[in-house]
Amino acid sequence: MTDLKPILIEIGTYYSRIGFVGDEEPTEIYRTKIFEVEKQYREIFYTKLQVEPSKYYLVILKDTGTDKAVLTYEADLLFNEFNLKACAFLNAQTAIIFAWAHGYSGLIFDIGYQKTVTVPIINGSPITNSANFSNTAGRAIEEYIIGDLIEQGLDRELILRNKDEIVEPLMKSHYFFSCDKEEFEFQKIETRKQSLSESFEITDAKEGTIKIIPPDPVLPEELLHQTKDSNDLSLLDCIIKVADNCFTQLTAEKLERIIICGGGGQVLGLRSRIISELFKTTDLQKYVHPKIPSFSSTLVRSKYRNFDLGIRVVPSEYSVNSSWLGGSIVFSLKHASNFYINRENYEKSGQSIDFCDRELANGIKLREI
Known part of the structure; x- marks a missing residue:
């Protein structure tokens, strides 16, 4: 790998975050502009970061559920138009685990601007068939x-x-x-x-x-119960459905932590309403101890049956950065060099690229992460 720090980019529906792997915060956070992908990358490389992309490795964060065709389109663009050295796509919700959990597993409620993503992450891998989405955000x-x-x-x-x-x-x-x-x-x-x-x-x-x-x-x-159309889930239904499935099918012991994050979830009282609904409609219970407060500013203590399962509430000042910070942590690890794909290997694979979830999970299994 090059001695230059890899570039780390997350283009969200409301904010974009750009900077370099290993840094504690992005170089710049700005409102996402609506124009074609190539123009976005040109502005990031040449205007905002003022770098020559052909000299760099690049990490891109995308939400769970992003179509593989989107990843392939961007990889084609980056290799052909910018002559990039190598790139990797990391699941944004997996990155959040590394920023706010004490292990590699958790249940993520990521309330963004356009949508809410609810997904369990087990040993660094999103369980996509247990994920769900809501257009209420x-x-x-x-x-x-x-x-x-x-x-x-x-x-x-x-x-x-x-x-x-x-x-x-x-x-x-x-x-x-x-x-x-x-x-x-x-x-x-x-x-x-x-x-x-x-x-x-x-x-x-x-x-x-x-x-x-x-x-x-x-x-x-009613805002928390509304849907965009007949195929959509309300914000609370989305969260409760995934949470209940996770508790009963994946077992709570594997989750380690529930994390509520995302800029769209920072309206005062929203996180309390979500937690209250979890206590009301699932077997999750508030942890009660005569000497220990049931909550602090960032942690609501709870348990599922006899297993402690705290709810981490990401503070407002970090809500915009959570996934970017997690991505910076993940790709600072020595094992992360295995996550990138260069142009030669990309072409050998038939121009196929996916999230690096499998490589990440393997690194965790081998205890190299």
Whole structure:
């Protein structure tokens, strides 16, 4: 391998994260632009990172369920247009395990902008036939807030022109899902209620100064039960279905940890609602001990029958970086040199490429990871 640090890229539906393997945080996090894949890579290599890609190895993070044809298309592009040395595709949810679990296994609830991905990872490999997806995620909550503002009398075009100045601050510091007193976000919600702003101002490019009066801050429970169409699962149904299957079929002992992460899941109270639903509809139970608190800011203690199975809640400040950080950790390992495929081997394989899950699982089995 080259002495240059491999490049690590994750192009998400809301944010993109780019940087180098071994670093603790991305070189840059920015809003994903909607244009063709080749233009995205050209901007990343030549404008943002200012590197010559032909000198580098590249790691790309993609969600569980990404079609193999997508991986092949990007590999073709990278080898033919950028003359890349070698590349590897890592499952983003597997990467999260390395960032936030104490082992190689766990149940991931990754609530993104466009979709929610729920998948068990066992010994570094996603169990794809046990995974599920929901189209209810951060965008659905965003659309509800936009509808709320329109009902208040704001023009939709004005809202969309100033989305970062209106919708994003409201999601982060105004809106919340209600939760019960014993739930871990209850006190934060009570604190927020005391600090809500009656109004704030923005400067619109067309209309000048606009006064915004925030709507009622409580998000309806129905949002968590809505579906995009008849083939879709609601966010809670998606999570409960996968969790219940995992507990009964994979056995909880193999999971080690449940992890709730993703930028779309950072709306206050949402994670409490998910955990409450898990306790209500599965055999997962809250861990009760007279001397040990049942939760901290990042861990809700729980058990499945007689087995401790904590729920790790990724803090807001790390929610955007979780999978990128995990990818940086994985590919810093010595064994990771086995995960890459160069152009010669790619062509010998009939231009076939897949996630490096099998190689990763083998490294874990051999205790080289």
